[in-house]
Amino acid sequence: MQRQAQLGPEETVRRPRLKPVASPAMQWNYAVLAYMVAVHATALWSLWAPVRPVWIAVAIGMYFVFGIGTTVGLLRLVCHRAFACPRWLEYVLISMAMPTGQGSPLLWAATHRLHHAYSDTDRDPHSPARSFWYGHIGWFVNALSTRPDDWQTWCRDIGQDPYYLWLLRFRMVPQVVVVTCVALLLGWRAVPFCFYLPAVLWMHATYAVNSLCHLPNLGQAPHATGEHSRNFLPIGLLALGEGWHNHHHAFPRSARHGLGPRQPDVAFAVIKTLQFAGLAWNVRGPGHHVDVVRRQRLVDKTTTP
Ligand SMILES: [Zn+2]
Numbered sequence: 001m002q003r004q005a006q007l008g009p010e011e012t013v014r015r016p017r018l019k020p021v022a023s024p025a026m027q028w029n030y031a032v033l034a035y036m037v038a039v040h041a042t043a044l045w046s047l048w049a050p051v052r053p054v055w056i057a058v059a060i061g062m063y064f065v066f067g068i069g070t071t072v073g074l075l076r077l078v079c080h081r082a083f084a085c086p087r088w089l090e091y092v093l094i095s096m097a098m099p100t101g102q103g104s105p106l107l108w109a110a111t112h113r114l115h116h117a118y119s120d121t122d123r124d125p126h127s128p129a130r131s132f133w134y135g136h137i138g139w140f141v142n143a144l145s146t147r148p149d150d151w152q153t154w155c156r157d158i159g160q161d162p163y164y165l166w167l168l169r170f171r172m173v174p175q176v177v178v179v180t181c182v183a184l185l186l187g188w189r190a191v192p193f194c195f196y197l198p199a200v201l202w203m204h205a206t207y208a209v210n211s212l213c214h215l216p217n218l219g220q221a222p223h224a225t226g227e228h229s230r231n232f233l234p235i236g237l238l239a240l241g242e243g244w245h246n247h248h249h250a251f252p253r254s255a256r257h258g259l260g261p262r263q264p265d266v267a268f269a270v271i272k273t274l275q276f277a278g279l280a281w282n283v284r285g286p287g288h289h290v291d292v293v294r295r296q297r298l299v300d301k302t303t304t305p
């Protein structure tokens with residue numbers, strides 16, 4: 001432990017191979033499975049259909065909207081309170097993420113906090129220690145990977161929020177609204193390319209944080225965090241800063257995940273821009289190292305109002 005604490009950010013702690021954990025009981029959530037098949041088929045079909053140049057710009061913009069909403073809003077703001085901002089801005093950021101059908105922030109934060117508390121054990125909702133594909137997407141279609149009321153235990157700090165409670169019941173409304181707006185502005189033929197393609201690409205960028213960034217043989221792990229989180233450049237780029245995942249596990253409440261000079265972190269740049277504009281404050285940096293024992297205490301802290 002002493003030697004690991006002296007390692008620089010680019011160095012790697014030697015890790016044991018990923019130990020398999022107990023196979024999860026599998027109960028297909030057929031509604032989610034049908035939704036996933038439908039959105040993937042729609043996104044794939046859009047690649048063969050004729051595309052107008054303006055659609056490409058809209059699709060790229062959508063990817064960044066979904067990405068910033070997820071990384072800045074869901075993860076760093078709501079889940080970890082890595083910075084503070086006005087309530088209206090929090091709702092704007094969350095609303096940017098919601099069209100992708102990721103569910104209420106209550107469900108998202110509960111799953112993520114469970115992941116921090118039990119990373120790469122049999123209680124981790126999406127560890128690739130079970131299997132790569134289970135960690136990537138299988139857990140999402142397994143009705144038993146999480147419980148619908150987990151948020152009542154893990155999200156007591158946001159459990160009374162009326163908007164987040166409303167999203168529990170009407171999680172698909174934001175997608176319907178945005179799809180309708182795209183159709184009215186660009187036509188229905190633009191919807192697969194301008195909405196579903198970037199939505200699916202973003203979904204896999206975030207899933208890759210759970211799967212690729214927890215594989216022992218990829219990237220680097222400068223911090224001994226007690227699980228298999230890794231820093232992995234391709235996901236650092238594609239997931240707008242989320243790929244510096246070992247840093248995130250070491251410093252969960254830090255608004256900045258890319259700590260090295262060659263670790264771009266788009267989400268942190270957005271937070272700094274908001275801070276410069278007076279719209280964000282109490283922006284937390286990496287503090288002391290969070291070891292295995294302190295990890296549970298930190299989760300307790302973030303789930304207590
Ligand atoms: Zn992780």
Ligand SMILES: [Zn+2]
Nearest residue numbers: 112116248252
């Ligand atoms: Zn986290």
